[in-house]
Amino acid sequence: MVGSIEVKGTPYLNGTTQNHNGLEEKLDEFRRVLGKADGDLLRIVGVGAGAWGSVFAALLQDSYGQFREKIQIRIWRRPGRAVDRVTSERLFEVINSREDVLRRLIRRCAYLKYVEARLGDRTLYADEILKDGFCLNMIDTPLCPLKVVTNLQEAVWDADIVVNGLPSTETREVFEEISEYWKERISMPIIISLAKGIEAAFDPVPHIITPTQMISRATGAPLENILYLGGPNIASEIYNKEYANARICGAEKWRIPVAKFLRQPHFIVWDNSDLVTHEVMGGLKNVYAIGAGMVAALTNESATSKSVYFAHCTSEMIFITHLLTKEPEKLAGPLLADTYVTLLKGRNAWYGQMIAKEKLSLDMGDSFTGKGMIQGVSAVGAFYELLSQSSLNVQHPDENKPVAPAELCPILKTLYKILIKREQQPRAILQALRDENSNDPRDRIEIAQTHAFYRPSLLGQP
Numbered sequence: 001m002v003g004s005i006e007v008k009g010t011p012y013l014n015g016t017t018q019n020h021n022g023l024e025e026k027l028d029e030f031r032r033v034l035g036k037a038d039g040d041l042l043r044i045v046g047v048g049a050g051a052w053g054s055v056f057a058a059l060l061q062d063s064y065g066q067f068r069e070k071i072q073i074r075i076w077r078r079p080g081r082a083v084d085r086v087t088s089e090r091l092f093e094v095i096n097s098r099e100d101v102l103r104r105l106i107r108r109c110a111y112l113k114y115v116e117a118r119l120g121d122r123t124l125y126a127d128e129i130l131k132d133g134f135c136l137n138m139i140d141t142p143l144c145p146l147k148v149v150t151n152l153q154e155a156v157w158d159a160d161i162v163v164n165g166l167p168s169t170e171t172r173e174v175f176e177e178i179s180e181y182w183k184e185r186i187s188m189p190i191i192i193s194l195a196k197g198i199e200a201a202f203d204p205v206p207h208i209i210t211p212t213q214m215i216s217r218a219t220g221a222p223l224e225n226i227l228y229l230g231g232p233n234i235a236s237e238i239y240n241k242e243y244a245n246a247r248i249c250g251a252e253k254w255r256i257p258v259a260k261f262l263r264q265p266h267f268i269v270w271d272n273s274d275l276v277t278h279e280v281m282g283g284l285k286n287v288y289a290i291g292a293g294m295v296a297a298l299t300n301e302s303a304t305s306k307s308v309y310f311a312h313c314t315s316e317m318i319f320i321t322h323l324l325t326k327e328p329e330k331l332a333g334p335l336l337a338d339t340y341v342t343l344l345k346g347r348n349a350w351y352g353q354m355i356a357k358e359k360l361s362l363d364m365g366d367s368f369t370g371k372g373m374i375q376g377v378s379a380v381g382a383f384y385e386l387l388s389q390s391s392l393n394v395q396h397p398d399e400n401k402p403v404a405p406a407e408l409c410p411i412l413k414t415l416y417k418i419l420i421k422r423e424q425q426p427r428a429i430l431q432a433l434r435d436e437n438s439n440d441p442r443d444r445i446e447i448a449q450t451h452a453f454y455r456p457s458l459l460g461q462p
Helices: 025-036 051-064 085-097 099-107 112-118 126-131 154-156 167-181 209-220 235-239 252-262 275-296 303-324 326-345 347-356 375-387 409-421 428-434 441-450
Strands: 043-048 071-076 147-149 160-166 190-193 199-201 207-210 226-230 244-249 267-272
Touching: 025 043, 025 252, 043 051, 043 154, 043 252, 043 428, 051 160, 071 154, 085 112, 099 112, 099 303, 126 147, 126 160, 126 226, 147 167, 147 267, 154 167, 160 167, 160 235, 167 209, 167 375, 207 209, 207 252, 207 375, 207 441, 209 244, 209 275, 226 252, 226 275, 244 252, 244 275, 252 267, 267 303, 275 303, 275 326, 275 375, 275 409, 275 428, 303 326, 303 409, 303 441, 326 347, 347 375, 375 409
Parallel strands: 043 071, 043 160, 071 147, 160 190, 190 226, 244 267
Antiparallel strands: 199 207, 226 244
């Protein structure tokens, strides 16, 4: 009988069983920084419930949810997204493999609906299972129960901190709606964006638009209130307390206290002032992760071929960073670390593999159940179209003539032809590596280091 199961194991962390370990003091300090009076809840809401957005909310809930009179942590997602039968069956397997989760659902009288969904007698919805701690994009990693809101106005109108967990492709639209609910606000909240992706704009000059810029323009929030959090992380591993680190970037006023508030023993958060460049780099590595997945699939996981690809793609990324920032050396470590983990286990590399194996087609779009949005696809288009502009021309080192920066990035160019123009098949990525006329990756790095390529206008700077 279900009701007679004896459960052993580690107590489930849902924000009520942890020792304080200085957490309350850290929360009180953060509340003081924000000017919160006694009895006035610190309200944090996540907007968007993908894997990273859900894990971020769950980490906060696990740490601070026990202090119910001081903090409220909620997450918004759209209602009405049905969970398909295959996912429901897998969800049932996950529940029954985890005694702590099974016990919790029984205690909450929530287990029966998963039995009914497994049998096909009931349809589950994404917002419904999220309340029980299951993110649709990451069902193999149960989270703590979350407070879920499906009405966007209710979620954000009085929030002190808003966490953007939306894909970059959805950020502008949702925050334009949010701006309607903030018209009567006296002061803007702190906004932490987790989104990695960019858009290209060409008027008045070619430049990049990042999610934080989209948010600022949509809501009128000052950029000093908007932070970017990114790093070499896989969401499920962070929640399972694998050691990880991240950087929160933005104005000193908020990034330093927020970094301290977010820091945990297994999740170290550093702070940095360079918001936009780190944000752009977070989008850039997704581009090359797709190519890495293709190479892995097409070469039967050849370590040699993958290392050749890594040499070429990192040289292109280093070249591009010299266009974007005056001091690119400062980005080398964070960019390579983020690229490395994305190539190993990210959704963009998975997508590249599935495309190369013909298990997915380009006509299926770039959003998939269990994975979420493949943001590298739109980033390929944005970076290539931006770096193809003649106004950004650089001097070709061998031919001694001006060329668009994209012409010195054969992998980026090939990915554009495969994914956006659809002129070539995935196997073309291997030809881009084997082209006898291509530069040694070392030469591309040397070109970048010895020429004045910096284009501040790309990031909207004079």
